[in-house]
Amino acid sequence: MSKWPSDDEALRQRLLKFLDGTLTAAERRTLERLLVDDAQARDVLRELALHAVVIADCERVTNASPPMSGSLPAVEDHRSAALAAPPASSWSVLPWTLAATAICACIVLGWYVAGFGRSGTAPGLPSREQPVRLAEVRFAQDAHLIAQQTPEHALEEGQRLPRGTYLLESGFVELDFFSGVVLAVESPATLQLISQHEARLLEGRVSVEAGDAETSFVLHTPVGEVIDIGTRYGVYVAGDGATETHVFEGLVDIHSSASRRAVKRVEAATAVRVSASGAMASVPATEKVFPQPSREIANLLLDGDFEADTELLATDAEDVGVWSGDVCRIVGPGQQVQPYSGAAMLMFQSTGKDTQQAAPTVASQLSQWIDLSPYRDAISAGRVRAVVSARFNRIAGNERTDSQFGIHLESFDVSPRQAQRRLQSQPAPPRSRVSYQLLSDDNPGSWERAEAVLTLPNDARFLQVTILAFENVSNDVGERPEFDGHFADDLRFHLDVDPAPGDKP
Amino acid sequence: MKLSEQHILRVLMRSRDRVAAAAWVVLRDSQAAEDVFQNVAIKAMTKEVCFESEGAVLSWAFITARREAVDWLRRHRREANAPSAEILDLLDAEWLAAGTREDHRATALRDCFDELPDKSRRLLRLRYFEGVACAGIADQLGAKLDAVYKRLSRLHSLLRECVEHRLDPTRTVET
Numbered sequence: 001m002s003k004w005p006s007d008d009e010a011l012r013q014r015l016l017k018f019l020d021g022t023l024t025a026a027e028r029r030t031l032e033r034l035l036v037d038d039a040q041a042r043d044v045l046r047e048l049a050l051h052a053v054v055i056a057d058c059e060r061v062t063n064a065s066p067p068m069s070g071s072l073p074a075v076e077d078h079r080s081a082a083l084a085a086p087p088a089s090s091w092s093v094l095p096w097t098l099a100a101t102a103i104c105a106c107i108v109l110g111w112y113v114a115g116f117g118r119s120g121t122a123p124g125l126p127s128r129e130q131p132v133r134l135a136e137v138r139f140a141q142d143a144h145l146i147a148q149q150t151p152e153h154a155l156e157e158g159q160r161l162p163r164g165t166y167l168l169e170s171g172f173v174e175l176d177f178f179s180g181v182v183l184a185v186e187s188p189a190t191l192q193l194i195s196q197h198e199a200r201l202l203e204g205r206v207s208v209e210a211g212d213a214e215t216s217f218v219l220h221t222p223v224g225e226v227i228d229i230g231t232r233y234g235v236y237v238a239g240d241g242a243t244e245t246h247v248f249e250g251l252v253d254i255h256s257s258a259s260r261r262a263v264k265r266v267e268a269a270t271a272v273r274v275s276a277s278g279a280m281a282s283v284p285a286t287e288k289v290f291p292q293p294s295r296e297i298a299n300l301l302l303d304g305d306f307e308a309d310t311e312l313l314a315t316d317a318e319d320v321g322v323w324s325g326d327v328c329r330i331v332g333p334g335q336q337v338q339p340y341s342g343a344a345m346l347m348f349q350s351t352g353k354d355t356q357q358a359a360p361t362v363a364s365q366l367s368q369w370i371d372l373s374p375y376r377d378a379i380s381a382g383r384v385r386a387v388v389s390a391r392f393n394r395i396a397g398n399e400r401t402d403s404q405f406g407i408h409l410e411s412f413d414v415s416p417r418q419a420q421r422r423l424q425s426q427p428a429p430p431r432s433r434v435s436y437q438l439l440s441d442d443n444p445g446s447w448e449r450a451e452a453v454l455t456l457p458n459d460a461r462f463l464q465v466t467i468l469a470f471e472n473v474s475n476d477v478g479e480r481p482e483f484d485g486h487f488a489d490d491l492r493f494h495l496d497v498d499p500a501p502g503d504k505p
Numbered sequence: 506m507k508l509s510e511q512h513i514l515r516v517l518m519r520s521r522d523r524v525a526a527a528a529w530v531v532l533r534d535s536q537a538a539e540d541v542f543q544n545v546a547i548k549a550m551t552k553e554v555c556f557e558s559e560g561a562v563l564s565w566a567f568i569t570a571r572r573e574a575v576d577w578l579r580r581h582r583r584e585a586n587a588p589s590a591e592i593l594d595l596l597d598a599e600w601l602a603a604g605t606r607e608d609h610r611a612t613a614l615r616d617c618f619d620e621l622p623d624k625s626r627r628l629l630r631l632r633y634f635e636g637v638a639c640a641g642i643a644d645q646l647g648a649k650l651d652a653v654y655k656r657l658s659r660l661h662s663l664l665r666e667c668v669e670h671r672l673d674p675t676r677t678v679e680t
Contacts, residue, residue, distance in 0.1 A: 012658040019533055020639045021586050022650075035592045042596055045588075049526035050607065051661055052633040054614045056535030057522070059634035133540060160540075178540060180580055196547070 008044065015045055025446050133160040134193045135177040139294065139499050143171030143187070165192045168204065172501040174293050181217045182209040184293035186501050194220075205502065207234045209293045210250075223274045224256040231268075234290030234502075246271040246285045256280065289505040292378070297495040300370050301388075301465060304491035306330055306339075306346040312366065314352075318416040325366040325466070326352035331487075336444040340391040340489035348469035348486045362475050363406070364483060367466040369416045372456065375495060383498040384456045386411070388465050388491065391447040394440050395485035402483065404470035406437040407450045411460035419462065432457045437470070447489065465493060508556045516562045517546050522611035524563075524570050527600050531574035531587040535633055541573045560601075567597045610668050617667035625660050632657060 011034075017023045018031050034041050137145065137159050145155045148165040155161070161175070168187045175183045179196035189204025200220035210217050210228040219226040222241030226233070231250025237243050245254055247266045256262040258278025266272050271285035302321040303310040310323065310330050317324035327349040332339070339345040348364040370386075378384050392405035410433040412419040422429050436452040456463070469486040476482045508516075517524065521542055529538040545566050549556075556562045571593060578587075587593065600607070618626070631637045631645065639657070643650045 009658055009662065012661055013654045016639070016654050016657055020654075021533075022639070032589055032592060035588060036595065039595075039599070042592070042599060045530065046526065046596060046599060046603075046607075047665060048661060049529045050522060050611055051614065051629075051664060053522055053525040053529050053535055053538055054611050055618055055629050055633040056539070058615055058618050059630050060539075133543070160536075176580065178544060178577075178580075180576065196544075 011041060012044055012048070015041075015048055019048065025441075025448075026443070029446065133162050133178070134196050135175040135183075136160045137173055138176040138182070139174035141172045141499075141501070143173045144169040145171075145173050161193055163193050163195070165190065165202075172291055172499070174499045177217075179215060179217070180211055182211070182293040183207070184209075184291035184499055186291040192220075201235055201237050203237050203239060205234070205236045205290060207248075207290045207293055207502075208232065209295060221274075223258070223276060223278060224254060227253045227255065229253065233266075234287065236290070241276040242273065244271060244273045244283060246287065246290065248287050254280070288377070288503045290502045292383075292497070292500045292502065294499040295495075295497040297375070297497065298493070300495065301368055301491070301493035304390075304493060305342050306489055306491070307342050307344050308332075310344075310346075312346075316420055318369070318420065320369045320371045320416070320462075323366050323368050326350055326364040328364065328366050335395045335485040337393055337395065337485065337487055338445075340393070340447045342489075345393075345487045345489040346467075348483045348488070350482045351471065362471040363468040364486075365466050365468040366488075367464050370463040370465065370493070372411075372460055372463055372495075375497070376461070378497050378500075379456050379460050380458045381500060382455070382458055383500055384460075385496040385498075386454045386456055386463055386493070387451065387496055388453075388493045389449060389451040390467055390491040391449050391489050392438065392440055392469075393444060393447045393487045393489075394442075395444055396442045397484050400474045401442070402469065402471050402473045402486065403439050403442075404437060404472035405440060405448070405450065405486070405488070406435055406466075406468040406470065407452045408433065408435040408464075408466040408468065409452050409454040410464045410466070411454065411456050412462045412464070413457075413459040414461065416462055416464070419464070432460065439472075444485075465491075467491065508559070508562065510550050512559075513549050513556055513562050514546065516559045517542075517549060517566060519605070519608055520563055520566070523600050523603065523607050524566050527567050527597060528570045528574040530596060531571060531593070532577060533586070534636055536636070537577050537581075538574070541570050541577060544573050545569050563601055567600055571597065609672060613668045613671040614664060616671065617664050620667070621660070621663075625663075628653075628656060629660060 014023070014027070014031055018028060023031065035045065137155055137157050140157045145166060145168050146153065147155065147161075148167060151167070155166070168185050168189045168191070170187045172184070172186050175185065175193075177183065177196050181197070183191075183199065184207040185191060186205045189206065190202040191204070191206070192200040192202065194200060197215045198218045198220070202222065206219070208217060208219060208228060209232050210230060217228050219235055221235065221237050221243040223243050226235055226245050229251040231252055232248040233250075233252050234246045234248065235243060245252060245266060247268050247270060249268050251268070252266050254264040254266060254272055254274065256264070256274055256278050262280075264272055264280055269285050271283045273281050273283045275281075303323060308330060312328050312330065313322060313324035314327050315324055329347045329349055330344050331347045332344050337345070346366070348366075351362060351364045372379060375384055386409050388407060388409055390407050394401065394403065410431055412422075412431060414422070432454060434452050434454040436450045438448050438450050440448050454463075467488050469483055469488075471482060524545060525535075525538045525542040528541040529535060532538050532541070548569060549562065549566065556565065575587075588596070618629070621629070628642065628646075631642050632639065637645070639653045640650055642648075643653045646653070648656075
């Protein structure tokens with residue numbers, strides 16, 4: 001084999017760095033321009049991608065382990081069977097319906113007839129036998145989770161589960177369905193994974209975080225089905241099959257097996273018990289006794305995109321959901337700076353009086369309060385992190401142009417008004433605070449990203465998010481505006497809530 | 506005429522590597538790319554989508570794979586570090602246009618990979634099967650990061666040459 005041209009080699013190395021995420025922002029921009037303009041460069045990128053997936057597939061074949069019980073060819077539906085190409089000797093289909101069986105047989109037969117195996121690869125190799133994986137064990141705490149037919153192999157965090165029956169003998173796990181639904185399961189529990197949108201709880205206690213999955217999630221129970229309508233809920237199945245459904249947010253429909261026409265719509269903060277005989281009755285709703293899946297709670301910070309309709313108050317506001325602080329403006333593209341996203345961005349203009357230090361500051365700052373009270377239970381258990389990120393940019397300027405930006409998160413156990421009063425005292429009281437500062441480059445074409453993460457203290461009630469532009473080079477006292485062209489955009493905020501088992505009922 | 510499920514599945518399986526590779530460009534994770542392909546295949550058979558031609562199946566598959574890949578990143582809270590939408594659009598069009606030629610390359614590539622020495626396979630395995638970043642590989646091998654990039658690049662070159670030769674044994678590679 002001969003040596004490949006050196007320019008191609010150089011391009012490939014740059015692409016490898018790009019895919020590895022180790023290019024600088026400027027290198028990445030240059031490469032992306034090349035990829036837009038040059039079809040040959042894209043050919044090399046596509047080749048690398050093809051190599052990556054084929055090499056991984058070859059290794060999967062080499063390293064394939066025996067199928068887990070979860071693959072259960074006997075209960076694979078036709079979709080799974082189609083992708084799994086099970087060995088003919090073990091393949092059979094439960095007679096759900098004659099039609100399903102016919103489709104199944106047709107497809108599997110078609111598989112062999114059509115010769116899906118690549119040349120040199122016989123059908124039935126392990127990579128072809130891998131069943132469709134439906135979910136991943138995202139979190140496990142003191143858990144002993146086993147697939148029913150291979151109890152000798154305990155399943156661990158990170159493992160991907162195919163269809164099958166699973167027993168959680170101890171501890172707590174969180175299953176992340178590839179449809180976007182998350183199930184938190186607490187022991188003892190027996191659960192069948194049916195598809196990405198369907199599971200059956202035979203016994204035990206689970207919480208379902210359906211989120212914004214586009215298809216409803218169906219949880220079968222011994223006495224019926226629970227179908228979400230974009231929601232969070234908990235289900236408990238007792239030993240006799242009686243089922244309680246507690247809705248935390250949104251709505252669910254409960255279909256009783258006793259009467260296929262009986263559908264009970266259950267709203268948030270209410271609960272319904274269906275007895276083993278199918279009788280429905282309301283029961284007090286409670287969330288605490290159910291395991292809590294991890295959650296990402298967004299939409300708590302308003303107008304982080306700094307579009308034209310964003311209201312900015314040049315004062316210290318005490319209201320939640322309002323940007324306030326020093327003089328800033330919402331502007332469109334200008335000074336060779338394009339908004340990072342959307343049509344507008346925030347422009348820092350001047351510094352003000354620092355309420356925290358009671359002295360002129362060298363930073364222009366803008367803040368917003370966030371009310372944490374709806375999440376106090378999780379916060380008091382130390383399970384919540386606040387995550388904020390923003391993009392910053394500035395004009396090229398000269399050696400006297402300021403270059404420092406920052407992002408702060410501070411939590412308080414009192415209201416915004418009380419917090420501001422406290423902060424005006426000297427010395428400022430201790431509080432939980434995290435800040436991240438960066439020095440921006442002089443390229444108006446690039447936006448630098450800053451992120452700050454704060455694990456909320458147990459008593460946190462309110463959180464203040466602040467973005468800042470510093471006069472780190474030249475303090476232009478008395479000049480208006482004090483900043484030559486300093487911008488922020490695309491501010492994002494969310495709470496990460498860790499999973500947890502429920503309280504003992 | 507509407508294609509049958511069997512026909513749709515056959516088209517998808519024939520282009521499995523291409524579709525997974527398109528997803529990989531977004532994900533940089535081979536396992537996740539495989540999951541995305543499986544989701545695409547399931548959707549093709551369970552959604553109320555009708556396909557009149559094989560081209561329509563593949564066109565839909567590439568669009569869906571990209572959307573699924575972005576969703577996967579969001580669900581797994583990984584930072585999206587994919588090429589720009591403009592580049593992905595161009596790549597999608599080229600994956601589609603590549604047709605069966607690319608599928609034959611993938612087949613040849615399997616044989617070429619099998620022929621590599623163990624040491625080379627180990628490096629590629631670490632990077633693409635185990636998903637270790639090049640900095641991690643450099644640590645494991647006690648090599649410099651740039652040396653890892655060079656070795657990987659060279660291996661990709663060798664694989665490319667080998668594939669070209671298998672597809673056209675009469676071809677000579679220009680040096």
